[in-house]
Amino acid sequence: METIQKIKGTHDILPDTSGDWRLLEKTIHRIMQRYGFQEIRTPIFEATNLFARGIGQLTDIVSKEMYTFEDRGKKSLTLKPEGTAPVIRAFIENSLGEKRPINKLYYISPMFRQENPQAGRFRQFHQFGAELIGSPEPFADVETILNVLDIYKSLGLSSFTIKLNSVGDENCREQYKNALRDYLRPRLSKLCKTCQERFESNPMRVFDCKEAGCIAETEAAPRMLDHLDQASADHFEKVCALLDQHQVAYELDYRLVRGLDYYTRTAYEVVSNALGSQNALGGGGRYDLLTQELGGKPTPAVGYAAGIERLLMVLREEKLLTDNSLSLDVFIASIGEKAQEWASKTARLLRDNEISADMDLLGRSLKAQMKEANRSNAKFALIVGEQELESGQLTLRNLQQSEQTEVNSADLVGAIRKHLDAKFK
Ligand code: HAM
Numbered sequence: 001m002e003t004i005q006k007i008k009g010t011h012d013i014l015p016d017t018s019g020d021w022r023l024l025e026k027t028i029h030r031i032m033q034r035y036g037f038q039e040i041r042t043p044i045f046e047a048t049n050l051f052a053r054g055i056g057q058l059t060d061i062v063s064k065e066m067y068t069f070e071d072r073g074k075k076s077l078t079l080k081p082e083g084t085a086p087v088i089r090a091f092i093e094n095s096l097g098e099k100r101p102i103n104k105l106y107y108i109s110p111m112f113r114q115e116n117p118q119a120g121r122f123r124q125f126h127q128f129g130a131e132l133i134g135s136p137e138p139f140a141d142v143e144t145i146l147n148v149l150d151i152y153k154s155l156g157l158s159s160f161t162i163k164l165n166s167v168g169d170e171n172c173r174e175q176y177k178n179a180l181r182d183y184l185r186p187r188l189s190k191l192c193k194t195c196q197e198r199f200e201s202n203p204m205r206v207f208d209c210k211e212a213g214c215i216a217e218t219e220a221a222p223r224m225l226d227h228l229d230q231a232s233a234d235h236f237e238k239v240c241a242l243l244d245q246h247q248v249a250y251e252l253d254y255r256l257v258r259g260l261d262y263y264t265r266t267a268y269e270v271v272s273n274a275l276g277s278q279n280a281l282g283g284g285g286r287y288d289l290l291t292q293e294l295g296g297k298p299t300p301a302v303g304y305a306a307g308i309e310r311l312l313m314v315l316r317e318e319k320l321l322t323d324n325s326l327s328l329d330v331f332i333a334s335i336g337e338k339a340q341e342w343a344s345k346t347a348r349l350l351r352d353n354e355i356s357a358d359m360d361l362l363g364r365s366l367k368a369q370m371k372e373a374n375r376s377n378a379k380f381a382l383i384v385g386e387q388e389l390e391s392g393q394l395t396l397r398n399l400q401q402s403e404q405t406e407v408n409s410a411d412l413v414g415a416i417r418k419h420l421d422a423k424f425k
Contacts, residue, residue: 036104061260130147162269165252167257168224171231206218392408
Protein backbone atom coordinates (compact mmCIF):
# COMPACT_ATOMS: atom_id res chain seq x y z
CA MET A 1 0.00 0.00 0.00
CA GLU A 2 1.19 3.50 -0.76
CA THR A 3 2.49 5.24 2.36
CA ILE A 4 1.22 8.66 3.32
CA GLN A 5 3.84 11.36 3.55
CA LYS A 6 4.09 14.65 5.35
CA ILE A 7 2.95 17.81 3.57
CA LYS A 8 5.68 19.63 1.63
CA GLY A 9 7.32 22.32 3.76
CA THR A 10 6.45 20.67 7.08
CA HIS A 11 8.75 18.73 9.41
CA ASP A 12 8.55 16.04 12.03
CA ILE A 13 10.52 16.95 15.11
CA LEU A 14 11.93 13.56 16.06
CA PRO A 15 13.25 12.48 19.47
CA ASP A 16 16.86 13.11 18.41
CA THR A 17 16.16 16.85 18.06
CA SER A 18 13.14 17.49 20.31
CA GLY A 19 15.59 18.05 23.19
CA ASP A 20 17.01 21.05 21.30
CA TRP A 21 13.49 22.48 21.03
CA ARG A 22 12.91 21.98 24.74
CA LEU A 23 16.17 23.75 25.56
CA LEU A 24 15.24 26.67 23.33
CA GLU A 25 11.72 26.94 24.71
CA LYS A 26 13.04 26.81 28.27
CA THR A 27 15.46 29.65 27.51
CA ILE A 28 12.73 31.73 25.87
CA HIS A 29 10.35 31.30 28.83
CA ARG A 30 13.16 32.16 31.26
CA ILE A 31 14.25 35.36 29.51
CA MET A 32 10.67 36.49 28.82
CA GLN A 33 9.90 36.14 32.51
CA ARG A 34 13.04 38.12 33.33
CA TYR A 35 11.63 40.98 31.23
CA GLY A 36 8.11 40.82 32.66
CA PHE A 37 6.56 39.43 29.46
CA GLN A 38 3.61 37.11 30.08
CA GLU A 39 2.68 34.21 27.86
CA ILE A 40 -0.36 34.36 25.61
CA ARG A 41 -1.64 31.47 23.49
CA THR A 42 -4.03 32.27 20.67
CA PRO A 43 -5.83 29.76 18.42
CA ILE A 44 -4.14 28.19 15.41
CA PHE A 45 -6.82 29.57 13.10
CA GLU A 46 -8.67 32.86 12.95
CA ALA A 47 -11.25 34.60 10.77
CA THR A 48 -9.53 35.37 7.47
CA ASN A 49 -10.34 39.08 7.56
CA LEU A 50 -8.25 39.50 10.75
CA PHE A 51 -5.14 38.96 8.63
CA ALA A 52 -6.46 40.70 5.53
CA ARG A 53 -7.12 43.83 7.60
CA GLY A 54 -4.20 43.47 9.98
CA ILE A 55 -1.31 42.53 7.70
CA GLY A 56 -2.62 44.24 4.54
CA GLN A 57 -4.43 42.91 1.44
CA LEU A 58 -1.54 43.73 -0.85
CA THR A 59 1.24 42.04 1.10
CA ASP A 60 2.73 38.76 -0.21
CA ILE A 61 1.56 37.01 2.94
CA VAL A 62 -2.12 37.87 2.44
CA SER A 63 -2.26 37.83 -1.35
CA LYS A 64 -0.22 34.67 -1.98
CA GLU A 65 0.75 32.72 1.10
CA MET A 66 -2.17 32.14 3.43
CA TYR A 67 -3.72 28.76 4.14
CA THR A 68 -7.33 29.85 3.81
CA PHE A 69 -10.28 27.49 3.77
CA GLU A 70 -13.98 27.43 4.40
CA ASP A 71 -15.31 25.48 7.34
CA ARG A 72 -18.55 23.52 7.11
CA GLY A 73 -20.52 26.65 7.97
CA LYS A 74 -18.91 28.42 4.97
CA LYS A 75 -16.92 30.76 7.21
CA SER A 76 -13.54 31.72 5.80
CA LEU A 77 -10.76 30.70 8.19
CA THR A 78 -6.99 31.05 7.95
CA LEU A 79 -4.16 29.21 9.69
CA LYS A 80 -2.21 31.97 11.37
CA PRO A 81 0.68 33.19 9.19
CA GLU A 82 1.99 35.41 12.02
CA GLY A 83 1.26 36.19 15.64
CA THR A 84 0.80 39.94 15.97
CA ALA A 85 -2.71 40.32 14.52
CA PRO A 86 -4.05 37.44 16.67
CA VAL A 87 -2.45 38.89 19.81
CA ILE A 88 -4.00 42.28 19.14
CA ARG A 89 -7.35 40.62 18.39
CA ALA A 90 -7.15 38.88 21.78
CA PHE A 91 -5.99 42.11 23.45
CA ILE A 92 -9.07 43.95 22.16
CA GLU A 93 -11.53 41.12 22.69
CA ASN A 94 -10.45 40.56 26.31
CA SER A 95 -10.17 44.30 27.13
CA LEU A 96 -6.60 43.75 28.33
CA GLY A 97 -5.89 47.45 27.87
CA GLU A 98 -8.50 48.27 30.50
CA LYS A 99 -6.90 45.94 33.03
CA ARG A 100 -3.46 47.55 32.81
CA PRO A 101 -1.95 50.35 30.75
CA ILE A 102 1.00 48.28 29.52
CA ASN A 103 0.63 44.69 28.40
CA LYS A 104 3.82 42.74 27.73
CA LEU A 105 2.84 39.53 25.97
CA TYR A 106 4.87 36.74 24.38
CA TYR A 107 4.23 33.56 22.46
CA ILE A 108 5.87 30.46 21.04
CA SER A 109 3.74 29.06 18.26
CA PRO A 110 3.62 27.35 14.88
CA MET A 111 2.80 29.62 11.93
CA PHE A 112 1.73 28.73 8.40
CA ARG A 113 2.67 30.30 5.08
CA GLN A 114 2.42 28.68 1.67
CA GLU A 115 5.84 29.78 0.46
CA ASN A 116 8.19 27.84 -1.79
CA PRO A 117 10.07 25.63 0.63
CA GLN A 118 13.86 26.02 0.68
CA ALA A 119 16.60 26.05 3.31
CA GLY A 120 15.22 28.10 6.20
CA ARG A 121 11.83 28.64 4.61
CA PHE A 122 8.99 26.28 5.45
CA ARG A 123 5.22 26.10 5.25
CA GLN A 124 4.77 25.26 8.89
CA PHE A 125 7.42 26.99 10.96
CA HIS A 126 7.66 28.23 14.51
CA GLN A 127 8.16 31.66 15.95
CA PHE A 128 8.72 33.09 19.35
CA GLY A 129 7.65 36.69 19.64
CA ALA A 130 7.02 39.51 22.07
CA GLU A 131 4.47 42.31 21.83
CA LEU A 132 4.72 45.33 24.12
CA ILE A 133 1.33 47.03 23.95
CA GLY A 134 0.48 50.45 25.36
CA SER A 135 3.63 52.58 25.18
CA PRO A 136 4.64 55.03 22.44
CA GLU A 137 8.05 55.59 24.07
CA PRO A 138 11.34 54.75 22.34
CA PHE A 139 12.21 52.91 25.59
CA ALA A 140 9.57 50.32 24.63
CA ASP A 141 11.12 49.77 21.18
CA VAL A 142 14.50 49.26 22.79
CA GLU A 143 13.06 46.94 25.43
CA THR A 144 11.92 44.54 22.69
CA ILE A 145 15.30 44.67 20.91
CA LEU A 146 17.18 44.00 24.16
CA ASN A 147 14.81 41.13 24.85
CA VAL A 148 15.47 39.25 21.60
CA LEU A 149 19.21 39.91 21.90
CA ASP A 150 19.23 38.49 25.43
CA ILE A 151 17.54 35.33 24.21
CA TYR A 152 20.21 34.92 21.52
CA LYS A 153 22.97 35.75 23.99
CA SER A 154 21.71 33.17 26.51
CA LEU A 155 22.02 30.55 23.77
CA GLY A 156 25.59 31.61 23.05
CA LEU A 157 24.84 33.25 19.71
CA SER A 158 26.91 36.24 18.70
CA SER A 159 27.22 36.23 14.90
CA PHE A 160 24.33 38.43 13.86
CA THR A 161 23.66 42.01 12.80
CA ILE A 162 20.79 44.28 13.79
CA LYS A 163 19.36 46.33 10.96
CA LEU A 164 17.36 49.38 11.85
CA ASN A 165 15.15 51.82 9.98
CA SER A 166 12.15 54.05 10.48
CA VAL A 167 9.25 53.67 8.08
CA GLY A 168 7.58 56.87 9.28
CA ASP A 169 3.94 57.22 10.24
CA GLU A 170 0.64 58.53 8.90
CA ASN A 171 1.87 62.14 9.18
CA CYS A 172 4.81 61.78 6.83
CA ARG A 173 4.60 58.55 4.90
CA GLU A 174 2.11 59.55 2.21
CA GLN A 175 4.15 62.60 1.34
CA TYR A 176 7.26 60.48 1.18
CA LYS A 177 5.59 57.86 -1.02
CA ASN A 178 4.69 60.62 -3.48
CA ALA A 179 8.29 61.79 -3.55
CA LEU A 180 9.38 58.19 -4.14
CA ARG A 181 6.82 57.72 -6.93
CA ASP A 182 8.04 60.91 -8.58
CA TYR A 183 11.57 59.53 -8.51
CA LEU A 184 10.57 56.07 -9.77
CA ARG A 185 8.12 57.14 -12.49
CA PRO A 186 10.73 57.89 -15.18
CA ARG A 187 12.57 54.67 -14.23
CA LEU A 188 9.55 52.37 -14.15
CA SER A 189 10.46 50.45 -17.30
CA LYS A 190 13.77 49.44 -15.69
CA LEU A 191 12.07 47.88 -12.66
CA CYS A 192 10.91 44.27 -12.48
CA LYS A 193 7.27 43.37 -13.07
CA THR A 194 6.45 42.98 -9.37
CA CYS A 195 7.92 46.40 -8.55
CA GLN A 196 5.99 47.95 -11.42
CA GLU A 197 2.81 46.44 -10.04
CA ARG A 198 3.55 47.76 -6.56
CA PHE A 199 4.48 51.21 -7.79
CA GLU A 200 1.02 52.70 -7.12
CA SER A 201 -0.13 50.66 -4.14
CA ASN A 202 3.06 50.42 -2.11
CA PRO A 203 6.14 51.92 -3.76
CA MET A 204 8.29 51.43 -0.64
CA ARG A 205 8.36 47.68 -1.33
CA VAL A 206 10.83 48.30 -4.19
CA PHE A 207 13.51 48.55 -1.51
CA ASP A 208 12.78 44.95 -0.56
CA CYS A 209 13.29 43.64 -4.12
CA LYS A 210 16.31 41.38 -4.63
CA GLU A 211 16.57 41.96 -8.43
CA ALA A 212 19.90 43.59 -9.29
CA GLY A 213 18.18 46.08 -11.66
CA CYS A 214 15.76 47.26 -9.01
CA ILE A 215 18.53 47.59 -6.44
CA ALA A 216 20.61 49.70 -8.84
CA GLU A 217 17.66 51.92 -9.81
CA THR A 218 16.76 52.65 -6.19
CA GLU A 219 20.30 53.36 -4.90
CA ALA A 220 19.80 57.12 -5.24
CA ALA A 221 16.06 57.17 -4.50
CA PRO A 222 14.73 59.44 -1.75
CA ARG A 223 14.92 57.72 1.62
CA MET A 224 12.25 57.60 4.32
CA LEU A 225 14.78 58.59 6.99
CA ASP A 226 15.31 61.92 5.21
CA HIS A 227 11.55 62.53 4.98
CA LEU A 228 10.44 61.88 8.56
CA ASP A 229 8.45 64.62 10.23
CA GLN A 230 9.88 66.07 13.43
CA ALA A 231 8.05 63.73 15.83
CA SER A 232 9.07 60.56 13.98
CA ALA A 233 12.64 61.84 13.52
CA ASP A 234 12.92 62.59 17.25
CA HIS A 235 11.51 59.17 18.08
CA PHE A 236 14.02 57.42 15.83
CA GLU A 237 16.90 59.48 17.15
CA LYS A 238 16.00 58.49 20.70
CA VAL A 239 15.79 54.79 19.78
CA CYS A 240 19.30 55.04 18.29
CA ALA A 241 20.62 56.96 21.30
CA LEU A 242 19.24 54.39 23.72
CA LEU A 243 20.77 51.53 21.73
CA ASP A 244 24.07 53.40 21.83
CA GLN A 245 23.76 53.79 25.60
CA HIS A 246 23.17 50.05 25.89
CA GLN A 247 26.17 49.49 23.62
CA VAL A 248 24.02 47.57 21.17
CA ALA A 249 25.56 47.75 17.71
CA TYR A 250 23.19 48.24 14.76
CA GLU A 251 23.32 49.19 11.10
CA LEU A 252 20.97 51.74 9.61
CA ASP A 253 19.37 50.14 6.58
CA TYR A 254 17.19 52.36 4.41
CA ARG A 255 16.10 49.28 2.44
CA LEU A 256 14.46 47.67 5.46
CA VAL A 257 10.72 48.11 4.85
CA ARG A 258 9.37 44.75 6.18
CA GLY A 259 6.76 42.60 4.49
CA LEU A 260 3.76 43.50 6.64
CA ASP A 261 1.81 46.74 6.27
CA TYR A 262 1.16 47.51 9.91
CA TYR A 263 4.50 49.08 10.77
CA THR A 264 4.92 52.70 11.81
CA ARG A 265 8.22 54.33 12.76
CA THR A 266 10.80 51.81 14.04
CA ALA A 267 11.45 48.70 11.94
CA TYR A 268 14.22 46.23 12.69
CA GLU A 269 15.58 42.89 11.70
CA VAL A 270 18.17 40.57 13.16
CA VAL A 271 20.16 39.03 10.34
CA SER A 272 22.41 36.01 10.77
CA ASN A 273 25.88 35.98 9.29
CA ALA A 274 25.77 32.17 9.17
CA LEU A 275 22.62 31.62 7.06
CA GLY A 276 22.20 31.73 3.28
CA SER A 277 19.54 33.71 1.45
CA GLN A 278 16.89 33.23 4.17
CA ASN A 279 19.08 35.02 6.68
CA ALA A 280 16.49 36.94 8.73
CA LEU A 281 16.52 35.42 12.18
CA GLY A 282 13.82 37.75 13.38
CA GLY A 283 12.11 41.03 12.68
CA GLY A 284 9.74 43.51 14.16
CA GLY A 285 8.96 47.10 14.83
CA ARG A 286 6.35 49.54 15.98
CA TYR A 287 2.74 49.25 14.89
CA ASP A 288 0.88 52.14 16.51
CA LEU A 289 -2.19 51.97 14.24
CA LEU A 290 -2.95 48.24 14.22
CA THR A 291 -5.17 48.10 17.33
CA GLN A 292 -7.33 50.87 15.97
CA GLU A 293 -7.46 49.22 12.54
CA LEU A 294 -8.73 46.06 14.16
CA GLY A 295 -11.52 47.93 15.96
CA GLY A 296 -9.87 48.71 19.31
CA LYS A 297 -9.00 51.99 20.97
CA PRO A 298 -5.89 53.67 19.56
CA THR A 299 -3.02 51.94 21.36
CA PRO A 300 0.66 52.24 20.48
CA ALA A 301 2.60 48.97 20.37
CA VAL A 302 5.92 47.47 19.35
CA GLY A 303 7.18 43.92 19.05
CA TYR A 304 9.04 41.28 17.11
CA ALA A 305 8.91 37.66 16.08
CA ALA A 306 11.82 35.31 15.44
CA GLY A 307 12.03 32.01 13.58
CA ILE A 308 12.88 28.99 15.71
CA GLU A 309 13.98 26.68 12.84
CA ARG A 310 16.40 29.32 11.56
CA LEU A 311 17.75 29.86 15.06
CA LEU A 312 18.30 26.10 15.45
CA MET A 313 20.09 26.01 12.09
CA VAL A 314 22.52 28.69 13.25
CA LEU A 315 23.01 27.10 16.67
CA ARG A 316 23.78 23.79 14.98
CA GLU A 317 26.12 25.40 12.47
CA GLU A 318 28.00 27.15 15.26
CA LYS A 319 28.10 23.97 17.39
CA LEU A 320 26.23 25.67 20.21
CA LEU A 321 23.90 22.76 20.88
CA THR A 322 25.03 20.14 23.33
CA ASP A 323 23.35 16.75 23.56
CA ASN A 324 19.89 17.49 24.95
CA SER A 325 18.43 14.04 24.47
CA LEU A 326 16.79 12.73 27.61
CA SER A 327 18.56 9.94 29.42
CA LEU A 328 16.98 7.37 31.65
CA ASP A 329 18.11 6.88 35.28
CA VAL A 330 17.57 3.12 35.53
CA PHE A 331 16.84 0.30 33.12
CA ILE A 332 15.70 -2.82 34.95
CA ALA A 333 16.92 -5.97 33.23
CA SER A 334 15.05 -9.04 34.47
CA ILE A 335 15.49 -12.75 33.94
CA GLY A 336 12.42 -14.92 34.31
CA GLU A 337 8.75 -14.15 34.81
CA LYS A 338 8.89 -13.54 38.57
CA ALA A 339 11.73 -11.06 38.06
CA GLN A 340 9.79 -9.35 35.28
CA GLU A 341 6.82 -8.85 37.62
CA TRP A 342 9.18 -7.47 40.25
CA ALA A 343 10.66 -5.16 37.59
CA SER A 344 7.21 -3.81 36.76
CA LYS A 345 6.47 -3.05 40.44
CA THR A 346 9.91 -1.62 41.04
CA ALA A 347 9.81 0.63 37.96
CA ARG A 348 6.60 2.11 39.35
CA LEU A 349 8.17 2.58 42.81
CA LEU A 350 11.19 4.35 41.30
CA ARG A 351 8.99 6.59 39.11
CA ASP A 352 6.90 7.49 42.17
CA ASN A 353 10.16 8.67 43.71
CA GLU A 354 11.17 10.88 40.76
CA ILE A 355 13.67 8.35 39.40
CA SER A 356 13.07 7.62 35.72
CA ALA A 357 12.89 3.91 35.03
CA ASP A 358 12.17 1.52 32.19
CA MET A 359 12.13 -2.25 31.77
CA ASP A 360 12.08 -4.95 29.14
CA LEU A 361 8.70 -5.40 27.47
CA LEU A 362 9.62 -8.12 24.99
CA GLY A 363 10.87 -10.98 27.18
CA ARG A 364 14.34 -10.64 25.70
CA SER A 365 17.63 -12.26 26.68
CA LEU A 366 19.81 -10.47 29.22
CA LYS A 367 22.21 -9.51 26.45
CA ALA A 368 19.43 -7.97 24.37
CA GLN A 369 18.11 -6.14 27.44
CA MET A 370 21.54 -4.66 28.17
CA LYS A 371 21.70 -3.48 24.58
CA GLU A 372 18.30 -1.84 25.03
CA ALA A 373 19.52 -0.19 28.26
CA ASN A 374 22.43 1.36 26.33
CA ARG A 375 20.11 2.44 23.52
CA SER A 376 17.94 4.26 26.10
CA ASN A 377 21.03 6.10 27.22
CA ALA A 378 20.38 4.79 30.74
CA LYS A 379 22.71 5.76 33.57
CA PHE A 380 22.28 2.48 35.44
CA ALA A 381 21.05 -1.02 34.74
CA LEU A 382 19.53 -2.90 37.65
CA ILE A 383 19.93 -6.61 37.00
CA VAL A 384 17.59 -9.06 38.65
CA GLY A 385 16.92 -12.80 38.37
CA GLU A 386 15.23 -15.33 40.70
CA GLN A 387 18.36 -15.72 42.79
CA GLU A 388 18.70 -11.96 43.35
CA LEU A 389 15.04 -11.79 44.35
CA GLU A 390 15.63 -14.41 47.01
CA SER A 391 18.82 -12.90 48.42
CA GLY A 392 17.66 -9.28 48.13
CA GLN A 393 21.10 -8.36 46.76
CA LEU A 394 20.84 -6.82 43.28
CA THR A 395 23.46 -5.71 40.79
CA LEU A 396 23.49 -2.04 39.85
CA ARG A 397 25.69 -1.42 36.83
CA ASN A 398 26.88 2.06 35.94
CA LEU A 399 26.54 1.95 32.17
CA GLN A 400 28.50 5.09 31.53
CA GLN A 401 31.55 3.94 33.48
CA SER A 402 31.18 0.14 33.27
CA GLU A 403 31.40 -0.37 37.05
CA GLN A 404 29.01 -2.34 39.17
CA THR A 405 27.96 -2.53 42.82
CA GLU A 406 25.52 -4.48 44.90
CA VAL A 407 22.42 -2.78 46.26
CA ASN A 408 19.92 -4.12 48.74
CA SER A 409 16.28 -4.39 47.70
CA ALA A 410 15.14 -3.26 51.17
CA ASP A 411 16.21 0.35 50.48
CA LEU A 412 16.39 0.43 46.74
CA VAL A 413 15.21 4.00 46.28
CA GLY A 414 17.71 5.35 48.80
CA ALA A 415 20.57 3.29 47.35
CA ILE A 416 19.88 4.29 43.75
CA ARG A 417 19.47 7.93 44.67
CA LYS A 418 22.81 7.83 46.49
CA HIS A 419 24.52 6.41 43.41
CA LEU A 420 22.82 8.87 41.07
CA ASP A 421 23.91 11.78 43.27
CA ALA A 422 27.48 10.50 43.59
CA LYS A 423 28.02 9.90 39.90
CA PHE A 424 25.72 12.19 37.97
CA LYS A 425 25.15 15.42 39.88
P1 HAM B 1 8.17 38.23 9.85
O1 HAM B 1 9.37 39.00 9.45
O2 HAM B 1 7.19 37.90 8.80
O3 HAM B 1 7.48 39.06 11.01
O4 HAM B 1 8.62 36.88 10.53
C1 HAM B 1 9.53 36.87 11.60
C2 HAM B 1 10.53 35.73 11.47
O5 HAM B 1 9.85 34.48 11.29
C3 HAM B 1 11.42 35.81 10.25
O6 HAM B 1 12.51 36.70 10.48
C4 HAM B 1 11.90 34.37 10.12
O7 HAM B 1 12.94 34.08 11.04
C5 HAM B 1 10.66 33.60 10.53
N1 HAM B 1 9.94 33.13 9.33
C6 HAM B 1 9.06 33.83 8.57
N2 HAM B 1 8.60 33.09 7.55
C7 HAM B 1 9.19 31.88 7.65
C8 HAM B 1 9.12 30.66 6.90
N3 HAM B 1 8.32 30.51 5.84
N4 HAM B 1 9.91 29.62 7.29
C9 HAM B 1 10.71 29.73 8.38
N5 HAM B 1 10.80 30.85 9.13
C10 HAM B 1 10.06 31.91 8.78
C11 HAM B 1 6.34 38.70 11.63
O8 HAM B 1 5.83 37.61 11.56
C12 HAM B 1 5.78 39.78 12.53
N6 HAM B 1 4.56 39.27 13.18
C13 HAM B 1 6.81 40.22 13.55
C14 HAM B 1 6.30 41.24 14.51
C15 HAM B 1 5.86 41.03 15.76
N7 HAM B 1 6.22 42.54 14.28
C16 HAM B 1 5.72 43.14 15.34
N8 HAM B 1 5.47 42.24 16.25
